[in-house]
Amino acid sequence: MTQLARPLLPGQRLARGVCRHLASLDFAPLEEFVPERGRRVDVMALGPKGEIWVVECKSSRADYLSDGKWQGYLDWCDRYFWAVDAAFPAELLPEDTGLILADAYDAEILRMAPETRLSPARRAALIRRFARDAARRVQRQGDPGL
Numbered sequence: 001m002t003q004l005a006r007p008l009l010p011g012q013r014l015a016r017g018v019c020r021h022l023a024s025l026d027f028a029p030l031e032e033f034v035p036e037r038g039r040r041v042d043v044m045a046l047g048p049k050g051e052i053w054v055v056e057c058k059s060s061r062a063d064y065l066s067d068g069k070w071q072g073y074l075d076w077c078d079r080y081f082w083a084v085d086a087a088f089p090a091e092l093l094p095e096d097t098g099l100i101l102a103d104a105y106d107a108e109i110l111r112m113a114p115e116t117r118l119s120p121a122r123r124a125a126l127i128r129r130f131a132r133d134a135a136r137r138v139q140r141q142g143d144p145g146l
Contacts, residue, residue: 010059010085011042013104018043018055018083021100021107027053030134035076035126039069044077046130052118055081055100064092076126079113 008016012031019029027045034040043055054077058064064082074080081098084090090110093099098113118126140146 008104011057011063014057014059014083014085014102014107015042015055017102017104017107018057018100019045020105021102021109022053022055028134030130030137033130033133035073035129039072039076041073041076043083044130046127050123050127051078052123052126052130053077053079053081053113055083055098057083057102058088059085061089061092064088074116076118076122078115078117081109081113083107 015031019031022029022043022045026048029043029045031043032040033044035044041054042057045053045055047053054073056067056070056073058067070080079098081100082093083100083102084093085103086101090099095111096114097111098109099111100107101110102108
C-alpha cells in the first residue's frame with residue numbers, strides 16, 4: 001500500500017534546507033532530536049571533529065515569540081543557531097547566537113554562532129544518545145513494524 005507524502009510545514013521546510021547545508025559541510029544532522037527528556041531541538045548536527053551544533057527553525061515572528069525555552073538548549077551544544085527564511089524579521093534574534101538563512105532546498109550561514117565547548121562528559125553522553133537515535137531511525141526505515 002502506497003502512503004502519500006504530506007506537505008511539509010514551514011518549519012520542516014527550513015529544517016530540510018538546514019540539514020542539506022550542514023551535510024554539505026560534512027555534518028551529520030538529525031531533525032527533532034531529544035537531548036534530554038522534555039527538550040526537543042529542531043536540528044542537532046554532529047561535525048567531523050565531534051562538534052555539536054543546534055539549530056532552531058523559526059517560520060514566523062509568532063513562532064519565535066512563543067518559544068520561551070530556547071536558552072535551555074545552549075547547554076547541549078557547542079554552537080547555537082536560528083534558521084529563518086528571507087521574510088523573517090532577523091532583528092528579533094539575539095546577536096550572540098548564530099543566524100542561518102534557509103529555504104526548503106538549502107541554507108547559508110549569515111552569522112557564525114559563538115563557540116561554547118561542552119564538557120567532555122556531556123559531549124560523550126550526547127554523542128552516544130545521538131548515535132543510538134540515528135541507528136534506531138535507520139532500523140525503523142527498514143522495518144516500520146519495529
